[in-house]
Amino acid sequence: LRILAKFLYDHGYVDTPEFTVSTPGGRVRARLHLEDGQVAAITADMGRATFVSSEIPVTGPRREVVKEVLEVAGRQFTVTAVSVGNPHCVIFTETLDEDEVRRLGPAIERHLSFPNRINVQFAKVLARDRVSILIWERGAGYTLASGTSSCAVAAASLKNGLTDRRVTIESPGGELTVSVDERWDLTLTGPASEICAGTLSQDLLRSLSP
Missing domain, CATH: 3.10.310.10 (Diaminopimelate Epimerase; Chain A, domain 1)
Known part of the structure; x- marks a missing residue:
């Protein structure tokens, strides 16, 4: 947009x-x-974020998908799933590794829990107002930057109590600022060149x- x-x-x-x-x-x-x-x-x-499973969608009973365990490639990850008009799976981590994103991204994207497949973000919280991310985009693969991914991470980090309502999202492609209001409506600010x-x-x- x-x-x-x-x-x-x-x-x-x-x-x-x-x-x-x-x-x-x-x-x-x-x-x-x-x-x-x-x-x-x-x-x-950028629309409104929702964590409700049926609206993302995520399989299983209707619920908010927050801090759930997902098993992928013999490993367990704590994930938060969110829709911002398209589906996202956010994984908070202490380290960001592009090779790991490229290796695990396809398996998470196509996990049976996500019937429409899903975008994947690995996120490292740097401060209450700053998060660094790496992105695996549904159908496209490793991606340097994404507005909807940035919005998904901002919403998920707020939902998990890790950040405030206004946060800068760093990615290899640059920085974007996302604001989340009390209704979970999202606004995104950034450059376009x-x-x-x-x-x-x-x-x-x-x-x-x-």
């Missing part, structure tokens, strides 16, 4: 720093932070038209 918001403003599709975007999950608000007329950062509403530009062929555009 941050990337889309920057694109819309940079290319003149919107001319105000605050607007709404219709998504499959509903209408969400984006607010642009401008410096000298350029987009420096974007704040986006253009790294390349191109054009699509008319044949492709025609094939994508309804």
Whole structure:
């Protein structure tokens, strides 16, 4: 959503720093932070977090999936599962190891407890307002950064009493700030940078038209 918001403003599709975007999950608000007329950062509403098993989904009786034991590859992990519009499994750890994420990520993603598969985050709490994470993304693999993963970790760490309502999430791809209100509604603030530009062929555009 941050990337889309920057694109819309940079290319003149919107001319105000605050607007709404219709998504499959509903209408969400984006607010642009401008410096000298350029987009420096974007704040986006990211929906509401839920830990209820049937809404994630996680198999078994209806419950909040918080501090549950999950057995994977002969090891036991304490996990918190949360949906922020898509499903996430958060594992808090004292050390972050990319090799371990790459090794365990596929098995956790496809664990029988998660019928729709799941995104996985290994998270190390650094302070009440800062968490470092590594991400295994459902269907994509090891990922440097993710807005929804950052939101999931912020919600899960608050739910476990590890952080406050506003927290900075560090990942190899950069930092994002997440705020969680009393209703578990999430807002995400972070930069968006253009790294390349191109054009699509008319044949492709025609094939994508309804």
